């Protein structure tokens with residue numbers, strides 16, 4: 001299957017899921033291009049992709065340098081403090097903000113340039129030892145503590161769900177995320193607005209959208225299997 005055909009299917013399924021989702025809201029599609037070539041990204045761009053996600057800083061920056069088409073870049077993987085300097089002023093959104101030390105580093109860089117850096121707070125919703133992200137119970141305090149960080153702008157939440165065949169279990173986790181998202185939206189913290197709920201990947205994006213996601217990060221379903 002070509003990238004064009006894959007994209008057609010994904011876009012169709014997004015529309016379908018949206019039509020009976022909790023919110024009916026539009027869904028922003030991030031094409032996750034890690035381990036895929038510049039050629040593949042250009043092809044996806046030709047068929048309408050505007051947002052690209054990468055999970056490693058080195059791969060992200062080298063692809064940015066090479067690509068000369070208009071694209072928004074998303075940092076979706078875990079981010080080390082010493083790599084912030086390479087990306088903070090170049091990305092559309094950092095999806096993986098999950099600790100104060102990282103927030104401090106972003107704030108430091110961004111304030112020097114008097115620049116806003118848009119971030120999502122990553123939550124380890126399945127409580128997996130192998131995954132990054134804040135515990136669900138820590139999120140409000142974290143967002144409260146960020147009120148004094150004038151250049152780190154929180155635009156929403158992000159989660160990577162555990163692998164599971166149990167649809168009800170996955171739905172319950174997506175629902176938990178959506179509830180927290182709505183709660184934080186109502187509470188209205190300084191420097192925080194809840195615009196994006198980034199959840200859903202190739203295996204679970206339909207469920208995610210039905211349960212309120214408005215931003216999905218899809219790799220395999222668009223570009224095919226990754227060769228490592």
Ligand SMILES: *Cc1c(COP(=O)(O)O)cnc(C)c1O
Nearest residue numbers: 032055076201202217218219220
């Ligand atoms: C790789 C990756 C994705 C996309 O995964 P697929 O299963 O290939 O769709 C989404 N989010 C993050 C954070 C990733 O690292």
